[in-house]
Amino acid sequence: MTEPTSTAGGAAGGAAISLLPAVMLGAQIDALLLGLIGSFIAVAWFDELNSMRRAAASVIAGALVCGVLSGLLAVAMWSSLPARMQTLLNVESLRMPIALVIGFLVPSVGPVLKRRAERAAEGRGGEQK
Numbered sequence: 001m002t003e004p005t006s007t008a009g010g011a012a013g014g015a016a017i018s019l020l021p022a023v024m025l026g027a028q029i030d031a032l033l034l035g036l037i038g039s040f041i042a043v044a045w046f047d048e049l050n051s052m053r054r055a056a057a058s059v060i061a062g063a064l065v066c067g068v069l070s071g072l073l074a075v076a077m078w079s080s081l082p083a084r085m086q087t088l089l090n091v092e093s094l095r096m097p098i099a100l101v102i103g104f105l106v107p108s109v110g111p112v113l114k115r116r117a118e119r120a121a122e123g124r125g126g127e128q129k
Helices: 004-024 029-045 052-080 083-088 091-127
Strands: none
Touching (some): 029 052, 029 091, 052 091
16 A cells, blocks of 8 residues: 555645646636545545546546536436426535536446456456357
8 A cells, every 4th residue: 555645746746737727727626626626525535546647537537527517417406306496506506516426436447447357357368268
């Protein structure tokens, strides 16, 4: 297992790399920042993200997906609400919690998919002759 400082350094480097191009391409900065917070939490939580490169990639992916999808998912979620709830909630009030959840989920999906792919490959390896 690598040192926590190298993982944190990779996560911080990924954050710095992902912010400027995403903002230049029109991503929403508040969603990016909440995505970064969620990604930092996920990187600290999972042992599979134990290298600087993996941590940086996870933070970059979490922030970019947040910046792009949080607004779209907020509109989709708001439009699926009943009319009474739509009058109480604003689309902008849904966007920030969605950004935080996306930021946490994107880095955590990678290790889960990796484990499933490894199990599937082990299962197929035994069947092929």
